[in-house]
Amino acid sequence: MSQNAVESVESFRARARTWLSEHMPRLDDRTQPESPDPDDDSHEWKRARELQQLLYQGGFAGICFPREYGGLGLTEAHQKAFTEESDGYEMPLLLNVPSFAICGATLLDMGGEDQKRDRVGAAIRGEEVMCQLLSEPSGGSDLAGLITRAERDGDEWILNGAKTWSTSAYAADWGLCLARTNWDVPKHQGLTMFLVPLKTPGLTLNRVRMVNGSREFCEEFFDDVRLPASSVVGLVDDGWTVASRQLFHERNAVGGGSPYVSGSGNLRATPHPSPFEVARASGRAADPRVRELVGEYLALKTVHEQTVGRVSAAMAAETLPPAGSSLLRLLHAEYMHLMDDHAVRIAGAGIATGIGSEPGVTGWTATGFLMRQGVSLGGGSTEIARNIISERLLSMPREPAPDRGVPFNQVKRVSG
Structure with missing residues (x-):
């Protein structure tokens, strides 16, 4: 086949089916x-x-x-x-995620x-594996208000500061790190994105244990980390443009709309049972109220899947702006919240006692619920997603921001 010819989807599918059966x-x-x-x-x-x-x-x-x-x-x-x-x-x-779909x-x-x-x-x-180095201990959801700094020293940059909640950074080789390079301009205008090797001198990385026992997230400390000029992604002081595109891909990935994800499912150690699975495992599948909860979950699951297809197609056709990825991000959080909430309601006391034909499933339900709020934070908080939808898709007025247009070195910040 010519390098310029595009193989049909069905031909590709058949070839993949054969190869998978023989090699994977x-x-x-x-x-x-x-x-x-x-x-x-x-x-x-x-x-x-x-x-x-x-x-x-x-x-x-x-x-x-x-x-x-x-x-x-x-x-x-x-x-x-x-x-x-x-x-x-x-x-x-x-x-x-995050290596392919985001970074x-x-x-x-x-x-x-x-x-x-x-x-x-x-x-x-x-x-190689890549990760994101974005969130900071003092920043919360205000990514543009970060204080990790990069200072120019000849042909190099010197990086100092701290990052946190960096997914899988402990297993990565490179990280996309956003740092402040200009303090004399408003916060969005003084940032630069860097490609940072994770095994570089001056970088200390610690794994963080989450409430469910997972140590998937990390915190990083930069002490005079030296980077070559070639580490800059995009333009100096234009890192917010890069970060905005990165956040688009993150919301797209979290919402299930990334074209760069291959395969389905999750390989993390802790399973995440659905209400349907919990109803069956707890022996309550015949309960009318349980059936209502399972039906509500399945309905929202269908809406979520179909919305991913519609929004992704609209963004690809440019009939919907990139801000449309926030629709996927928000709906994903709502869907996951309902899934966890209904699973707990169906499991009842079984989440603590292990009652049912499959005690492990009801136990996993409790563990999954402990991390319920995480889906409201990953890819930017749910509140930010709602703001983006209201302002950029619905053309509603922007909410007040006292630091808008103010040089960052004049913005009042909580110290310590």
């Missing part, structure tokens, strides 16, 4: 190596890289990424077909040619 391991045959340390998941990341390398060798990696950076240059329909065919097989799901996608849009060729290409080949 099935989930039913998967064995998890035991580790003496329950917090050590290095084997999962090693396996994810191996699976990604296998996909690359077989010609099925980076399906929607351009050919010049190691991808296949195909359409979202090709990716969807491959994801459907890969159901039941092991896939490198850990690499989907790789952002570099594709905003990075230089060397950055796209080297970092995106290495990720597609399964050689």
Whole structure:
């Protein structure tokens, strides 16, 4: 087939089906190596890289990424077909978010040619993993108010500050880090995005234990970390443009609309049962009230899935602006909240006592509920998503912001 010809989706699907059956391991045959340390998941990341390398060798990696950076240059329909065919097989799901769907996608849009060729290409080949270094301990949802600073020193930049809640940073090789490079202009105008190697001198990384026991998130401390000028993504002092595109991809990924995600499901250690699964496991599937709750969940699940398709298609056709990704982000949070709430209502006392035919499921329901609020924060808070929808999609007045237009070094901030 000519390099310029686009293979039909059905031909691609058939070829993928055959290749998967001959080369990819099935989930039913998967064995998890035991580790003496329950917090050590290095084997999962090693396996994810191996699976990604296998996909690359077989010609099925980076399906929607351009050919010049190691991808296949195909359409979202090709990716969807491959994801459907890969159901039941092991896939490198850990690499989907944030490495491909957020970081790789952002570099594709905003990075230089060397950055796209080297970092995106290495990720597609399964050689490197990327993460985000955005949120800060003092910043909350005000990302533009960050205080991690980068100062120019000849041909280098010196980075100092702290980041937190960085998903999977402990397993990453590179991070997209937003820092302040100009304090004399309003907060959105003095930021720069950097590509930071995670194994660089002066960078200390700690894993953070969450309420459900997970240590997926990290905090980072930068003490005179030196970066070359080539680390800048986009333009100096124009980092908010890069960050805005990055947040678009994050909301798209969180909402389920990213074309760069390959495979379906989640490989994290803790399962997340749905109300349907809890109803069956708790022996309450015949209860009329439980059936109502399950029906409400299934209805919103269908609405969520169909909305993802409609909004993604509209943004791709540019009939809906990029701010439309906030619709997906908001609906995803509402859907997940309802799923967790209804699962707990159905499980009842079983979440504590383990009553039912499958006690593990009701126990997992309780663990999942502990992290319920996380979906209101990832990808920007739900409140920010509502603001974006109201202001940028519905043309409602902007809410007051006393620091708007004020040089950042004159903005009053809480110290300490």
